[in-house]
Amino acid sequence: MTTQHASLPKKRAFLVDVERCIGCFTCAMACKNYYHQETGVVWRQLYPLDEAIYPHRERAFYSLACNHCENPACLNACPVKAYEKREDGVVVHHQDRCIGCGNCIRSCPYGAPRYNPVLKKAEKCSLCHERLDAGEQPACVQSCPVRALRLSCPEHPAW
Amino acid sequence: MSNRTGTTGKTGPNGPGGIPSRGAPSCSMSRRSFLKGLIASGALATLPCGLLLPRNASAAPFSKSDFQIFRNACPRNCYDTCSMVTYVRDGVVKFVEGAPESTFTAGGLCVKGYSYPRRVYSPDRIKYPMVQDGRGSGNWRRVSWDEAMERIARKLLEIKEKDGNLLGLALTKYSGNFGITNYGVEGMMSSLGYTTRLVGTPCWPAGIDAQNYDLGDMWCNDPEDMEKSRYIIIWGANPAWCSVHSMKYVYAARDRGAKIVVIDPVLTQTAAKGDVAWQPETGSDGALALGMARHVLDLGLVDRDFVANNAVGFEEFAAYLRGNVTVEWAAEKSGIPADDIRHVAEEFATAKPATIWIGYGMQRHVNGGASVRAIDALVAMTGNVGKVGGGARYGHLQTWGFNYHAMIQKAPAGSTGFTGKSGPKGEFDVTAGSAAPAAYTDRALNINKTAQELLDAQNPPVRVLWSSCKNPFAQDFDRNKMLRAFEKLEMVVSVEQFFTETVRHSDIVLPVTTLFEEWTVNASYWHYWVSLNEQAIAPLHEAKSNIEIAALLSRHMNRLSPGSCTYPQDIDTKEWMEKEFNKGVYDLLGISHWQDLRKGPAKAKLASSASWSDRTFKTPSGKYEFRSDLCASHGHKASSPTWTGWRSSRRNPSST
Numbered sequence: 001m002t003t004q005h006a007s008l009p010k011k012r013a014f015l016v017d018v019e020r021c022i023g024c025f026t027c028a029m030a031c032k033n034y035y036h037q038e039t040g041v042v043w044r045q046l047y048p049l050d051e052a053i054y055p056h057r058e059r060a061f062y063s064l065a066c067n068h069c070e071n072p073a074c075l076n077a078c079p080v081k082a083y084e085k086r087e088d089g090v091v092v093h094h095q096d097r098c099i100g101c102g103n104c105i106r107s108c109p110y111g112a113p114r115y116n117p118v119l120k121k122a123e124k125c126s127l128c129h130e131r132l133d134a135g136e137q138p139a140c141v142q143s144c145p146v147r148a149l150r151l152s153c154p155e156h157p158a159w
Numbered sequence: 160m161s162n163r164t165g166t167t168g169k170t171g172p173n174g175p176g177g178i179p180s181r182g183a184p185s186c187s188m189s190r191r192s193f194l195k196g197l198i199a200s201g202a203l204a205t206l207p208c209g210l211l212l213p214r215n216a217s218a219a220p221f222s223k224s225d226f227q228i229f230r231n232a233c234p235r236n237c238y239d240t241c242s243m244v245t246y247v248r249d250g251v252v253k254f255v256e257g258a259p260e261s262t263f264t265a266g267g268l269c270v271k272g273y274s275y276p277r278r279v280y281s282p283d284r285i286k287y288p289m290v291q292d293g294r295g296s297g298n299w300r301r302v303s304w305d306e307a308m309e310r311i312a313r314k315l316l317e318i319k320e321k322d323g324n325l326l327g328l329a330l331t332k333y334s335g336n337f338g339i340t341n342y343g344v345e346g347m348m349s350s351l352g353y354t355t356r357l358v359g360t361p362c363w364p365a366g367i368d369a370q371n372y373d374l375g376d377m378w379c380n381d382p383e384d385m386e387k388s389r390y391i392i393i394w395g396a397n398p399a400w401c402s403v404h405s406m407k408y409v410y411a412a413r414d415r416g417a418k419i420v421v422i423d424p425v426l427t428q429t430a431a432k433g434d435v436a437w438q439p440e441t442g443s444d445g446a447l448a449l450g451m452a453r454h455v456l457d458l459g460l461v462d463r464d465f466v467a468n469n470a471v472g473f474e475e476f477a478a479y480l481r482g483n484v485t486v487e488w489a490a491e492k493s494g495i496p497a498d499d500i501r502h503v504a505e506e507f508a509t510a511k512p513a514t515i516w517i518g519y520g521m522q523r524h525v526n527g528g529a530s531v532r533a534i535d536a537l538v539a540m541t542g543n544v545g546k547v548g549g550g551a552r553y554g555h556l557q558t559w560g561f562n563y564h565a566m567i568q569k570a571p572a573g574s575t576g577f578t579g580k581s582g583p584k585g586e587f588d589v590t591a592g593s594a595a596p597a598a599y600t601d602r603a604l605n606i607n608k609t610a611q612e613l614l615d616a617q618n619p620p621v622r623v624l625w626s627s628c629k630n631p632f633a634q635d636f637d638r639n640k641m642l643r644a645f646e647k648l649e650m651v652v653s654v655e656q657f658f659t660e661t662v663r664h665s666d667i668v669l670p671v672t673t674l675f676e677e678w679t680v681n682a683s684y685w686h687y688w689v690s691l692n693e694q695a696i697a698p699l700h701e702a703k704s705n706i707e708i709a710a711l712l713s714r715h716m717n718r719l720s721p722g723s724c725t726y727p728q729d730i731d732t733k734e735w736m737e738k739e740f741n742k743g744v745y746d747l748l749g750i751s752h753w754q755d756l757r758k759g760p761a762k763a764k765l766a767s768s769a770s771w772s773d774r775t776f777k778t779p780s781g782k783y784e785f786r787s788d789l790c791a792s793h794g795h796k797a798s799s800p801t802w803t804g805w806r807s808s809r810r811n812p813s814s815t
Binding site: 020022023024025026028029030032033034035036037038059128130131133134136137139142143144145146147 | 256404407
């Protein structure tokens with residue numbers, strides 16, 4: 001898979017197979033292992049579904065980072081065009097352009113952009129586009145021991 | 160989800176990992192100005208962790224050529240023993256990942272493995288040797304390695320003088336670092352003379368005995384062949400938490416139509432993923448397995464060819480089942496409805512191949528070894544032993560045939576020691592039977608009764624305790640008794656990375672290396688991959704590896720009393736790693752030199768993914784032994800698997 005990226009479908013997205021997910025937090029830690037975000041700044045997190053939401057004894061989880069939306073609220077809300085949607089669907093935040101206004105943080109329905117209190121700017125999951133461009137998988141996708149978290153293509157769900 | 164304002168960053172710029180970085184072009188500028196800020200705020204002490212600079216998402220393109228890439232291996236006592244790849248730049252571990260060459264690790268680690276770069280640079284690491292003035296007082300002060308080792312050496316010589324031997328020195332060590340060269344700690348003890356060892360295993364010995372009686376050895380199928388199973392019973396194991404890399408094979412089997420049954424008193428994460436989850440009464444596993452075996456017998460689903468030609472004692476076992484076991488009896492003991500037991504037993508017996516993964520919990524009870532034997536019997540009587548995708552999977556040590564060069568050291572000439580009955584051995588005691596009978600031995604104390612044994616030891620009492628790769632206060636029984644046992648000790652030395660509870664109750668702590676800071680080699684007791692562990696970075700602070708610590712102690716012992724320690728006084732961890740390899744290991748792995756492992760981990764060349772595929776067993780009869788005379792001769796009440804009820808206890812009024 002790592003050498004075929006040029007032939008991959010255009011749009012990329014995360015696919016989370018909740019039935020396979022064992023709630024091991026590896027994806028979240030793999031992200032931190034790779035990017036070493038500031039304390040409290042989380043790009044990918046694993047959320048256990050507590051009993052109030054999911055009233056079964058079986059535990060269930062969902063792993064969430066940036067969804068790289070088709071119509072990104074962050075991009076639309078940004079006053080300085082710090083966000084870019086690449087042709088392959090990856091929503092990139094150019095932190096050098098960010099003024100830290102917080103519009104994206106308030107707009108995103110998934111809580112993906114986070115505030116970096118050190119740089120006083122927003123930041124979020126990049127889908128590891130620099131790794132994708134080098135033919136590698138995103139750190140979290142590569143880490144998942146049960147292949148519950150995969151790279152997929154909304155246009156080609158079977159892929 | 161709530162972190163939407165700028166006020167929630169807990170530690171700000173001076174916290175661990177708190178050095179910001181911009182894109183590559185401006186990196187040095189912003190870092191320099193930030194360092195100034197750090198000096199001004201007096202926070203420079205947090206720098207080691209700060210070496211892990213945050214990576215900007217829109218940073219320069221990723222290229223492996225920007226890094227030095229090393230091979231490492233996770234040293235934990237874990238089924239998965241992950242093969243790791245470590246990316247280093249400017250002498251700093253930037254990130255780690257799973258080795259893609261291993262089909263088991265398959266490119267990913269677990270949540271703990273991915274935290275290692277933060278562990279090695281943690282500001283909480285023990286940085287240099289320290290002495291605590293008053294155990295438990297917290298009055299630690301930094302000392303030099305020379306001062307620490309001289310203090311220890313003088314104490315050892317003092318007790319040797321007083322007692323006429325070194326049995327007053329005891330070692331407590333277990334599985335905190337499974338790198339093979341770490342058996343050099345035992346070697347250090349041997350090189351000083353005959354000492355006291357806390358030995359045996361708190362982990363899995365009853366099950367090992369059980370498999371030795373039944374099969375002649377503990378030898379499990381390759382876990383990767385579980386995907387070929389048609390029926391998987393995960394019995395007392397929780398791979399969703401404890402062997403995350405095995406779950407993909409369980410899922411693969413299910414994708415191909417297999418049923419997954421999880422048996423555990425606790426509704427575990429694995430149970431949540433199973434098709435059937437049973438929560439039997441704790442310690443009733445043997446009864447449950449025997450009930451299933453009885454039903455298989457009644458249905459005539461026994462593999463007659465196997466029990467007639469490849470096994471001994473099946474008729475006696477069958478007679479025991481008919482005379483003593485019913486499904487209703489098993490249901491009463493286990494709390495699992497009889498119809499459910501019948502249903503799963505029949506499905507298990509008719510699915511080919513079917514397998515049972517036997518966890519380590521059940522054998523830590525009364526009937527423990529017999530419970531494992533009962534499950535072995537269920538797997539064997541249904542013809543699933545020796546089959547790809549079958550097997551009674553417990554563990555194996557097939558890939559552990561190293562030289563144990565670091566461990567096997569000679570006592571100094573003229574040493575005297577223990578002359579009584581020798582105690583238990585550890586599971587990795589490869590020296591058993593190889594050495595000529597000695598006039599003296601080490602004194603063995605039972606590791607499972609550490610506190611009591613330390614209190615009871617006499618002539619001489621244990622005066623000095625050396626703790627490495629272990630945290631007795633967290634891992635051994637009876638903390639209050641342990642406190643009393645420690646009060647008796649004249650000196651406690653801990654070799655550690657962090658200030659654990661045991662360090663708190665020590666006089667001297669010595670900083671030990673992490674996996675990134677030394678050379679060694681690691682094998683698994685579950686899968687069949689062997690991984691090289693390269694030194695990826697120079698040891699931080701003043702940390703030394705266990706074998707370097709032994710060498711330094713030897714230097715001080717010999718300076719104070721020439722000839723008092725045989726351990727080499729200068730050690731290169733890479734050379735000592737090399738000394739662990741032999742032709743047997745090379746042949747098993749299909750490599751010609753350890754250097755081949757720099758290209759990636761190697762997997763044992765197996766005749767079949769199934770253990771016992773030729774149905775030649777290592778038992779005295781050469782067959783599978785439903786009846787083991789060896790078991791009976793070792794003092795166990797029955798030669799066949801039985802279940803005799805719980806131990807009576809006031810806390811368990813339902814016990815029989």
